[in-house]
Amino acid sequence: FIGFTTQIARIVELVIPDKPISVDEELLPKFLDDSLLSTPSIALENVMREIARMGRYTRSIVDESMPLAISGTKLEVNKIAEKDKVIDSLHYYIIEHLGSISSSDLTKKQSRQLINCIQIANGLERIGDRIATDLVVSSIKRISENVTVSSQTAKVMMKFHNEVVKALDSTLTAIASGDKKLAKNVRAMKGDVARMNKEITKHEIQRLTADAPNRIATYAREVEIVDIFDNIFRIIRRIARVQANQKKKSVKTDAPKSPEQDPIKEKA
Known part of the structure; x- marks a missing residue:
């Protein structure tokens, strides 16, 4: 499979992102070991462990x-954008390591x-980007436009968000x-999420016709936020498809027993 391996190596070279500037311990890989590159099976197992960490x-x-x-x-809002730097960094090292394995x-x-x-x-890196770019920009707009999301609308949006988190938990x-x-x-889950999205759209239309202050800007920001999470759900489904199409069982990783654990607050 030397010819096929060469093609993979070229593909990996094309997707390697820019190397992170910071050298904070949190941004560095924990499981990737260049000394194991001569044993691809073990090296790939370690990549899966690092991906599990990235997933957390x-x-x-x-x-x-x-x-x-x-x-x-x-x-x-800006703090959450900073947290995405950890995901970007791990993504870089994972792809770089896969490039070495592909040789x-x-x-x-x-x-x-x-x-x-x-x-x-x-896929995980794209999810982080949707938060760090799209959602952060939308949130800054909400603040600058003095938009206040009503408690009723917030409840509907949180329900949709919880479904997206559930999908991510199950995928990981x-x-x-x-x-x-x-x-x-x-x-x-595509059908259920689509129905929830439709219900939110109806709710937003009702809100738009209500005699409420700043309703146009409020409508725009609320719809924008839901669209961002709908896009995140689509990315999650694509990641799940990778596992669903696996011919063999994946290697066991050190995934957390409790998905509620916040790895950002830990020194991994």
Whole structure:
């Protein structure tokens, strides 16, 4: 599979992001070991462990992002953008390490696993970017436009957000345990999420016609926030598809027993 491996190496070179400038311990990989590159099977297992760690950071910022989008201060919103730097850094090191692994003479199974790792890591990084860019910008607009999200609307939006977090939790668990059925369940959540989105749209239209101050700007920001989380859900489904299409059970990782654990506050 040398020819196929060469093609993979070229693909990896194209997707390697810019190297992070900071050298904070939190931004550095914990499981990637260059001395194990000569043993691709072990090296790929370690990549999966690092991806699990990256997933915990991603889950953390997704979990806290909706409350901040609804009522967070500018300082709080900017802090969550800073947390995305950890995800970006781990993404860089993971992709770089996969590039080194791809230079080895991989089996067909290992080549598939390497590609899956790239897809999962890229998906998690995109989720972080949606929070750090799109949601942060939307939140800053909300603040500058003096938009206040009503408690009733906030409740509806949080319900939608909880469903997105549930999908991410299930996807990360499916990847860690190799559970194809659970990954397929995430894929099947599309209908429920679409119905919730439709209900929110109806709610927003009713709010738009109400005689409320600043209703146009409020409508725009609320719809924008929901669209961002809908996009995040779509990314999660694509990540779940990687696991759902696995031919073999994934390697076991050190995924957290409790998804509520906040890795951002830990020194991983």
